[in-house]
Amino acid sequence: MNNKIFSFQNTNTLAQALTNKIHELEYQSKKGIKYPYGNNEDFIGIGQIILEFFFSDYLIQRGYPNKETQIKKSSDLVLLRQRLLNERNLAEIALNYKLDNLIQVGNQINLKKNPKILAETLKSIIAAQYFDSSYDLEHLREVVQPILKQVLDKGQTVPLVELKQNPKSAFLEFVNGCTNLKPKVSIEWKKDPSQNGNPINIYQVQLELNNLISITKVGVNKRNTEQLVYREALKRLQQIQSNLLYSPHLQNQLTQQLKTKSQDKELTEEITILDELDTSFIDSNQFYQFSDLRDKDMGLQDNQKTIGQKVELLLEQFAL
Numbered sequence: 001m002n003n004k005i006f007s008f009q010n011t012n013t014l015a016q017a018l019t020n021k022i023h024e025l026e027y028q029s030k031k032g033i034k035y036p037y038g039n040n041e042d043f044i045g046i047g048q049i050i051l052e053f054f055f056s057d058y059l060i061q062r063g064y065p066n067k068e069t070q071i072k073k074s075s076d077l078v079l080l081r082q083r084l085l086n087e088r089n090l091a092e093i094a095l096n097y098k099l100d101n102l103i104q105v106g107n108q109i110n111l112k113k114n115p116k117i118l119a120e121t122l123k124s125i126i127a128a129q130y131f132d133s134s135y136d137l138e139h140l141r142e143v144v145q146p147i148l149k150q151v152l153d154k155g156q157t158v159p160l161v162e163l164k165q166n167p168k169s170a171f172l173e174f175v176n177g178c179t180n181l182k183p184k185v186s187i188e189w190k191k192d193p194s195q196n197g198n199p200i201n202i203y204q205v206q207l208e209l210n211n212l213i214s215i216t217k218v219g220v221n222k223r224n225t226e227q228l229v230y231r232e233a234l235k236r237l238q239q240i241q242s243n244l245l246y247s248p249h250l251q252n253q254l255t256q257q258l259k260t261k262s263q264d265k266e267l268t269e270e271i272t273i274l275d276e277l278d279t280s281f282i283d284s285n286q287f288y289q290f291s292d293l294r295d296k297d298m299g300l301q302d303n304q305k306t307i308g309q310k311v312e313l314l315l316e317q318f319a320l
Contacts, residue, residue, distance in 0.1 A: 008128070008129070008132050009132055010132055012036075012037055013128045013131060013132045014125070014128055014132070015037040015104075016037045016038045016039065016040060016043070016124075016128065017040050017043050017121070017124040017125045017127065017128035018040070018099075018102050018103055018104050018121060018124070018125070019035070019037055019038065019039050019040055019104040020039060020040065020103065020104060020105045020106075020111070020117060020120075020121075021039040021040075021041055022105050022106050022108060022111070023035070023039070023104040023105050023106040024037075024038065024039040025106075026106035026107065027106070040120070040121065040124035040128075042127075043123065043124035043125075043127035043128055044120045044123050044124050044127070045123075046123075046127035046130065047122070047123025047124055047125070047126040047127035048085075048123050050123075050126050050127060050130060050140065050144065051085055051123065051126065051144065051147070051148075052081060052085065054140070054141060054144040054145070054148060055081045055084070055085060055148055055151070056077060056078075056081060057141070058145065058148050058152075059071070059077055059080075060077075064077055065077050080155075083155070084151045084152065084154065084155045085151060086224075087115050087116055087119045087221065087224075088115055088119075088221075088224065089150075089151050089154050090118070090119035090122050090123070090151075091115035091116075091118035091119045091122075092154075093122060093147055093150050093151070094118035094119060094121060094122040095113075095118060096150070097122070099118060099121050099122060099125075100112040100113055100118065102121075103117060103118070103121050105117065114200075115220075115221070122147075126140075126143065126144060126147075129143055167226075167227045167228075167230035167231040167234065168226065168227070168230045170230070170234055171183075171230040171231075171233050171234040171237075174234055174237060174238070175209070175237070178237075178241065181209050181210055181212070182210075183207060183208070183209050183233075184207070184208045184209075185205065185206070185207050185208075185229075186205070186206045187203060187204070187205050187222070187226070188203070188204045188205075188206075189201055189202060189203045189204070189222070190202060200220055201220065201222075202218065202219075202220060203218065203219055203220070203221070203222045203225050204216060204217070204218045204225075205217050205218075205222075205225045205226050205228075205229045206229075207229050207230070207233050209233065209237070212236075212237075212240065213233055213236050213237070215229050215232050215233050215236075216229075217229045217232075
């Protein structure tokens with residue numbers, strides 16, 4: 001990010017954008033006075049709206065939707081926007097800009113690497129830039145387009161068909177159209193207390209389809225973990241269907257399970273939500289890691305004068 005483009009006249013606005021509500025409440029609790037910069041709650045929603053607008057603007061200016069491409073309709077563009085402007089992508093971009101060194105979360109330093117906090121802070125800074133530039137949309141377009149380019153670059157590694165696809169809907173549509181099977185999905189969760197005294201929710205999602213497939217994934221984001229499970233389940237079912245064409249033995253073995261459904265029979269999905277999770281199932285490589293970095297730049301002990309001065313200096317980090 002170029003700091004000559006991403007600049008602030010009012011550093012108090014930037015300080016607000018970098019301040020999570022946790023920091024504000026902790027400051028007021030410890031010092032007994034109101035935190036001078038407020039928090040970024042209002043900025044988050046505004047930043048989301050701005051990102052969505054410029055994402056659509058970016059693609060429309062390049063000729064989309066276009067019937068000659070896979071983005072044929074405006075609904076395809078909306079779906080693509082939903083898939084790419086997700087928490088994970090925005091959090092990775094925020095880390096690229098080293099926002100974790102600037103985010104204000106009080107003494108809960110490990111939250112600086114939290115994907116939700118990172119994504120929200122990036123949105124907040126975009127919204128703050130909108131206000132600080134006196135609502136200059138052309139300037140804001142210059143600020144946002146490098147972010148959108150990174151988002152679209154991330155999308156290049158995933159087939160467009162997959163980006164446009166809702167994994168759960170696609171899986172259920174396949175099962176409903178091709179089999180008599182009834183999938184069973186269980187979602188288990190618990191708080192993981194190992195994150196330096198700041199527990200996070202850990203979700204385990206398991207999908208079973210008779211004795212054909214059983215898939216289990218663990219993660220800190222329930223929706224993303226579910227999508228991974230449904231996507232893998234669909235891939236396995238499609239592979240099984242493909243194998244049936246070339247293996248008479250396998251076809252005889254599974255013919256009672258994989259058979260065409262009658263049109264009047266609807267498939268229902270069993271979902272069980274449990275409140276306990278055996279921690280032995282947790283694979284630490286499957287969910288986000290948190291940092292123990294200490295905030296040496298903008299701590300609770302900083303007064304109103306020094307925080308503004310430090311924000312000015314820290315703006316240089318946006319160029320990295």
